Amino acid sequence: MQNRKLGRTADHRKALLRNQATQLILNGKLTTTEKKAMELRSVVDGLITLAQTNDFNAKRRAAAYLAPQSNKDGKSALSVLFNEVAPKYAGRKGGYTRVTKLGVRRGDAAPVATIELV
Numbered sequence: 001m002q003n004r005k006l007g008r009t010a011d012h013r014k015a016l017l018r019n020q021a022t023q024l025i026l027n028g029k030l031t032t033t034e035k036k037a038m039e040l041r042s043v044v045d046g047l048i049t050l051a052q053t054n055d056f057n058a059k060r061r062a063a064a065y066l067a068p069q070s071n072k073d074g075k076s077a078l079s080v081l082f083n084e085v086a087p088k089y090a091g092r093k094g095g096y097t098r099v100t101k102l103g104v105r106r107g108d109a110a111p112v113a114t115i116e117l118v
Contacts, residue, residue, distance in 0.1 A: 004039050017043050022067040022077045024097075025085060029116040037099045037115040044117075048096045051086035085117065 006013055016036070021043050024030045032040070047065065050058050059082060066077045089096050095118065102112045 004035055006035060006039065018065060019067050021047060021065070022069050024115060024117070025066070025077045025081050026069065026071040026075075029114060031102070031112060031114045033105075034099070034101060034111040034113040037113040040115055041097045041099060044115075045094060045096050047081060048085060048089060049094070051081050052090065 006016070008016065017040060020030060020032065020036065020040050024040065024044055025047070030037075030040075047062055050062055055061075059078070062081060063078050066081070068076065070076050071080065097115055098118050099113050099115050102114060104110065105112050
C-alpha cells in the first residue's frame with residue numbers, strides 16, 4: 001500500500017507522524033483528521049509490535065523514531081512504550097488502536113477522528 005502524502009513533503013510528513021505517535025503513546029488518545037489518524041494507526045501498531053519483541057535493537061530502533069518528549073509525570077515516551085503499553089498488549093497479535101470518526105471541523109469542514117489505544 002502506498003503511503004498518503006497528506007499534502008506535505010517527506011520530511012514534514014515524517015516529523016508529523018513522529019510527533020503524533022509520541023503524543024498518542026504518552027496520552028493514550030489523540031484527535032486529528034481522519035486521514036492522519038489512518039496513517040498514524042500503522043505507525044503506532046508497528047511501534048507497539050516492535051516493543052513486544054525481545055529483539056536486541058528494538059529499544060534503539062524505537063528511540064530513533066520517537067520524539068524525545070515527556071508526559072506530566074516526567075516519563076519519556078520510550079519508557080512508557082516499553083514499560084506500560086507493550087506489556088498491556090502482550091497477548092494481542094495486532095489491532096492496538098481504534099479510530100473513531102467524530103464529524104467535521106467547524107473552520108474548514110475537514111473530517112475529524114480520534115485515535116486511541118484500545
